[in-house]
Amino acid sequence: MIANDGYAAMTTNKVAERAGVSIGSLYQYFPNKQVILVSLLEEHLAHVHPVIERSLDELSDPAVPYVEAMHRMFVRLLALHRDANPRLQRALGEEVPQPPHVREQRRRREAEYTARVATILRDRPDVRAYNPEVAAQVLVEATSALSRWLAHEAPPDLDREAYVREAVRLLTAHLQPTRP
Amino acid sequence: MIANDGYAAMTTNKVAERAGVSIGSLYQYFPNKQVILVSLLEEHLAHVHPVIERSLDELSDPAVPYVEAMHRMFVRLLALHRDANPRLQRALGEEVPQPPHVREQRRRREAEYTARVATILRDRPDVRAYNPEVAAQVLVEATSALSRWLAHEAPPDLDREAYVREAVRLLTAHLQPTRP
Amino acid sequence: MIANDGYAAMTTNKVAERAGVSIGSLYQYFPNKQVILVSLLEEHLAHVHPVIERSLDELSDPAVPYVEAMHRMFVRLLALHRDANPRLQRALGEEVPQPPHVREQRRRREAEYTARVATILRDRPDVRAYNPEVAAQVLVEATSALSRWLAHEAPPDLDREAYVREAVRLLTAHLQPTRP
Amino acid sequence: MIANDGYAAMTTNKVAERAGVSIGSLYQYFPNKQVILVSLLEEHLAHVHPVIERSLDELSDPAVPYVEAMHRMFVRLLALHRDANPRLQRALGEEVPQPPHVREQRRRREAEYTARVATILRDRPDVRAYNPEVAAQVLVEATSALSRWLAHEAPPDLDREAYVREAVRLLTAHLQPTRP
DNA sequence: TATGAATGAGCATTCATTCAT
DNA sequence: TATGAATGAATGCTCATTCAT
DSSP: OOOSSOGGGOOHHHHHHHHTSOHHHHHHHOSSHHHHHHHHHHHHHHHHHHHHHHHHHHHTOTTSOHHHHHHHHHHHHHHHHHHSOHHHHHIIIIISOOOHHHHHHHHHHHHHHHHHHHHHHHHOTTOOOSSHHHHHHHHHHHHHHHHHHHHHTSOTTSOHHHHHHHHHHHHHHTTOTTOO | OOOSSOGGGOOHHHHHHHHTSOHHHHHHHOSSHHHHHHHHHHHHHHHHHHHHHHHHHHHTOTTSOHHHHHHHHHHHHHHHHHHSOHHHHHIIIIISOOOHHHHHHHHHHHHHHHHHHHHHHHHOTTOOOSSHHHHHHHHHHHHHHHHHHHHHTSOTTSOHHHHHHHHHHHHHHTTOTTOO | OOOSSOGGGOOHHHHHHHHTSOHHHHHHHOSSHHHHHHHHHHHHHHHHHHHHHHHHHHHTOTTSOHHHHHHHHHHHHHHHHHHSOHHHHHIIIIISOOOHHHHHHHHHHHHHHHHHHHHHHHHOTTOOOSSHHHHHHHHHHHHHHHHHHHHHTSOTTSOHHHHHHHHHHHHHHTTOTTOO | OOOSSOGGGOOHHHHHHHHTSOHHHHHHHOSSHHHHHHHHHHHHHHHHHHHHHHHHHHHTOTTSOHHHHHHHHHHHHHHHHHHSOHHHHHIIIIISOOOHHHHHHHHHHHHHHHHHHHHHHHHOTTOOOSSHHHHHHHHHHHHHHHHHHHHHTSOTTSOHHHHHHHHHHHHHHTTOTTOO
């Protein structure tokens, strides 16, 4: 994909080159660099959304054990991050000044995910959270951060399997109703 | 500090201006922009290091309850992130291509922290980890991510106190020996 | 017509659009932008020519008093300039590098007009010029400049009628045979 | 000087090159192309102004015969035009979008010149204008156009002396009080 | 030694021109 | 034959870096 060296290297000419079109063609479809990069971001988000939705559906299904559902979600996020170029994500997600409607949409979507998780924490019989809203917030951040780290920053000799197991343990243990 | 608008705004002239020297003087001490930014990063890391060391000392002190020590560490990291400009961190940590020796030093330091945590997990009587090395890895990442998120990305109306409590619960519960 | 914002705005695509053809078709008939613009100029000159011819015919008619004929010519030039887009004229006439044959044709035509005026100055009984060739030259330039100025650059509150009267006075008085 | 091929050729890099500085230096002093070109224009106007003022002083001096003063002014304008690059003048004066204050200043200055001429026409005993304001307007335009033409567009074989004489005749005859 | 004016490579963007359909 | 998407050279402008003072 695009972006190998951070935002600085995301020149419009390189974007065009890697997209396999001329710079002129790129500007036939996009009015300027910001819009080019933002639409790369939107494309990515559109790709990510259904995967998360599916994972949340699974997480809200009482027939699937909580730990099991969490494990599956973690593995899916991992795959998602693997497909994506982390530099691109960072550049798109944080460096590119985003137009308000995109910022708003991202915010809304994240809030939506968190709200769904809060509901799940409240509703699942095999889970007990003192403050579901905040717990959901924490959970979403931790899940996202751990899967991203494993996908992009973990040293190559790390035991991936063990990491996933340990991560899921951390992400689930504190909500077990059987804790004293 | 520097960096108000992302990497793009970190021009050498601005760096010089805020450092209170002329651009010429800056280049008398540093060979190029990369080195300038990297040494800002190193300065930051030098500031961060003792705080983490102190927290790890506390965490390894059996006289301080584990949850309590974790809480304190979390609060300290929070303060650290508050002092730092997140843009600068991002720019320095991820966008600037870092010379091998700096990359290596950061990696080593992180490995060192993780190793200390692994030892702590192994040694503390009030903690039980199946795989202390991996658990330490996960713990370090999760702690760092959650504190950073609270410091820089949390919505302003979030209940900070509750978030910290919930985060510490997540960071500690899975290691409680009393789990069935 | 074309050209609303000076030469800079005369893009070939806009020329094609306003001409109601595709850019591809335009380039089927014209080899490049210069030729396109030059032929717009030629079209304009073709429009202007008969008007000037008619005015010169009138000017050479002894039945029409000299001042009267001059007045009519002035008014006609005014109308001509009003119809034309001054930006276009300027762009075509001065900015576009013109191929030699067009330059030559314009020069020839202007020489032709001047020659006719010289003849008129010589032949009319109610006119006395010391040096008809040069007087014609001066006359042609002054007439053209004053009418163009009135059409395009005069402040809106100027008394047009009075200006025309005064201009014609200037353009005719020096040739009156009755001067001492 | 600058500008050999119309506005299109006035690239900032060429302006810099001919000014003998680097493009970077140019932009250290001017914020953008428009300002660069406008200040070239202002420089020119500053050069032109005193010459015109002096000519107008002479024209208002009753000790100098009107025709004589007009002749001198014409010759001075000629020299002014000779020194200036006509392409540059055109580009600066008409193509470059000028900031309001510059437009205003030019307008004001031209109005000022015209007003002085009107006063002169009113006051000189050897001149008789029916409508001094309008006559001044016409005179200013005609003088300016004829001198510009002689300086820049006249065919090389033209008898310059004769042209000047004829032009001055045209510019003065209509105001002679001795006309019947 | 410290300065900051000068430099010019490199970026985002436009537009004359081509060519596959 | 007519179309207009695709091309890429060229432009205005920025900023890391140098060097005369």
